[in-house]
Amino acid sequence: MRPPPVKLTEESAMPPPVSRPRGRKILAILIGSVLALIAGLFAFGPMGPATAAEPAADEATLPTSDTPDFGENVKIYDSSTSADTIQKDFDAAFDAQNVSPTAQFGDQRYAFLFKPGTYDRVWANLGFYTSVAGLGQNPDDVTINGALNVDSGWNYGDTSNATQNFWRSAENLSVVPEGGTDRWAVSQAAPMRRVHIKGNLTMGPSNQDNGQGYSSGGYLADSKVDGKVSSGSQQQWYTRDSDIGGWEGGVWNMVYSGVKGAPANAFPSPPHTTLATTPVTREKPYLYVDNAGKYQVFVPALQKDSSGTSWPDTAGESIPMSRFYVAEPGDSAARINQALEQGLNLFFTPGTYQVDETIKVTRPDTVVTGIGFPTIVPEGGVTALSVADVDGVKVSGLTFDAGTTNSETLMSVGTDGEHTDHAADPTSVQDVFFRVGSSVQGKATTTLAVHSDDTLVDHIWAWRADHGGAATGWTANTGDTGLLVNGDDVLATGLFVEHYQKYEVVWNGNRGKTIFFQNEKPYDVPNQAAWMNGSQNGYAAYKVADSVTDHEVWGGGSYAFFNTDPSVKLDHSFEVPEAAGVKLHSVLTVSLGDKGTISNVVNDTGGAVPNPAGNTTPRNLVSYP
Structure with missing residues (x-):
């Protein structure tokens, strides 16, 4: 199979296909004084208000509805x-x-x-x-x-x-x-x-x-x-x-x-x-409408050793939309945090959200979800979203764009150094995508840091852009690591991490598992001297810390396409400790179009690509050790 062509710079700005005025803020001005009088009549459920209206002041209850306006997009x-x-x-x-x-x-x-x-x-x-x-x-x-x-x-x-x-x-x-x-x-x-x-x-x-x-x-x-x-x-x-x-x-x-x-x-x-x-x-939470025409979010239950579809008769619970704050583009991070402090879940509608402070999720079992690829962009180098070391938070359907000021992390789960057993009710991260470089020259040291034990990472793409609406390059959109795992017993199912400048995945927690890993090394390495890890040539795509005694990977691939300088070499794509509990299955490396060399698959095992030169043939390793 031939390699894909070099991806070209692209950007976009097009109007939405539909236009439906929201009018909520105008309405709030007109009826704010009335709402202030009746605010005390609001009934609260265990996760927030059952009904609410537009607040008359910052400290007032934020609006919710079982039939919300999801916006013009x-x-x-x-x-x-x-x-x-x-x-x-x-x-x-x-x-x-x-x-x-x-x-x-x-x-x-x-x-x-x-x-x-x-x-x-x-x-x-x-x-x-x-x-x-x-x-x-x-x-x-x-x-x-x-x-x-x-x-x-x-x-x-x-x-x-x-x-x-x-x-x-x-x-x-x-x-x-x-x-x-x-x-x-x-x-x-x-x-x-x-x-x-x-x-x-x-x-x-x-x-x-x-x-x-x-x-x-x-x-x-x-x-x-x-x-x-x-x-x-x-x-x-x-x-x-x-x-x-x-x-x-x-x-x-x-x-x-x-x-x-x-x-x-x-x-x-x-x-x-x-x-x-x-x-x-x-399974990922999803929106549905009930027989009364009201909207709810269904949160599927945890499964062990699962196979086949979860439906029909999916186990789980329904949460009425009145327990969600429906965020719209233009909402500030302060307003979103106010909703969380009020005990609400978050539902992001399509659009872009500029946040100048961290969105902080601290309540167990909070649902944070979105539709239509809502995109959160941090300002001033803040972390866009943090999840406390609590049970059962569900984060899904969000995209994070790094801002022009470097963020140490774009999203974090848990607290570094804390190890609490969440096996019965883990936090999950699903269909969450990270970009370092897109419409702006973004910068982020680490895009996703997972500190909580037992976290489920179910389909992410962490991408340091090789092309974008804004110019990309080795010193333009900088990013060290796509995924950092410090938690124990973390499971990743569907892990895509590409083009970061150092280790792209760093796994420090014990008993971690990854089922499916896809990676491309950074295209834009300027030369070998600029990409050395001590005495090693380059940085592995997937690094398991030397202290780890138990880790397993199934189905991993890492590709080189060093088109800026095809003489660049990477010593290996997978770097793991020599421990009886550390095992890799069905892993491979590829040199796309012979643009660069990967000398081995895992540590010093597997052989080099190109293999042989000229035909983009992978180097396969059935198992390691």
Whole structure:
């Protein structure tokens, strides 16, 4: 397989497809005095107010509702909405991005939500920052006859490939695909969760057999595919806790855990890494509308040794939206923290949030979620979001952009040095994405620091940008490490970390596990002298501390593409201590287009890439030691 081309600089600014005035702040001015008189009548539940209204002053109760206004970037359909209206909305969102030089790093954000029902003739092309979700309690409550379509041919500067099909998602609905096969040719930060494909599913673009059409890795979870799944040109792919009719294809490493119908473990020929179950899971919270027309967020329960879908009859609890503060772009960090102090959960609507102080989550079991890729940008070098060392916080559906002043961390979980057992109710981080360099020249030393024991990291992409709306480069958008783990018993399922300048993953906690790891080393290393780790050439992608006695990895890949100076060498991609409890399974390295050398896979074992020169052949290591 040929390497993907160098990714080009892109940015974006397009208007939202719908416009629906919120009017809440204007209303507050008019009725503020009345609300002050009735504030004492508000009834509070165990997690916050059952009802509320716009505050008349900063110290007043913040507003909540079971039928909130989700804002102008969210479009909600019911079965009475015409197919023409739905199609017009999708086309308006996508066409503005089609071969647009400003789309990839723009401020457009979309969420298309479908109430229970059947929707015919919907062909939904998904561009950047686009989410499609059903509002039923089960995926089969919403049926789309048509397609959720992601393909190549539309991305400016790289129309031949799908390697930049980032930042889009599909959740909690079923699809009857036109022609029998749905196409989901995505790369990083593009999850498909809790979806029922009533036909076949392919993850390669339509031109994948014509000398191009590369795609670089993705994530499928809690889903059912009645027919076959074809991975096509996907270099790596992770499927978790799903039910499929079969699987075709595989390039470097296809990884499965808890997947009914998955092929047998056979890495590297064919390249399938298969685990019968997933050790610990808690599916992502999701929004739904109940029979009374009120909105709730369902929080699935923790599972051990899971396999197959969690639905129907998903175990868990529903939280009414009246226990959430619905954040909108323009809300300050102080206002968001006020909501948390009030005992509310957080629900972020699509848009960009500039925060000049840390959003602090301190209450156990708080839910912090978002739709439509809400993006949080820290100012002044603050940490954007911190989670205390408490039980059961659920963080999902957020994107973090580093600001122009360096942040030591973008997000932290727990307190360094504290070790409290959270196994019965761990914190989870799901579909959370980090960017160092995008529309601005961002800087962050570490993007995600996990200190709490037992934390579940379920699908993140931590990315020091190799291209962006703002210029990128070795001294422009700086970042040392994508993921730092100090907690014990932390599990990562679906870990994507790319292009950081030192160790990209540092794992100091004991008894950690990773199922699926995908990595590209930084493209822009200026020369060998600028990238030395003491006497070693470069920094490993995945570093397990020497003090660790128990750690395990399944299905890891690390790629070199040192296009600035192809003579650059990396001694190894995985660096681990020699301990009986430290084990790696199905790991590989690749030199893309012979741009640079990785001398070994793990420590001094595995051999070098290029292997041999000229054909992007991976160096596979079935197990270590």
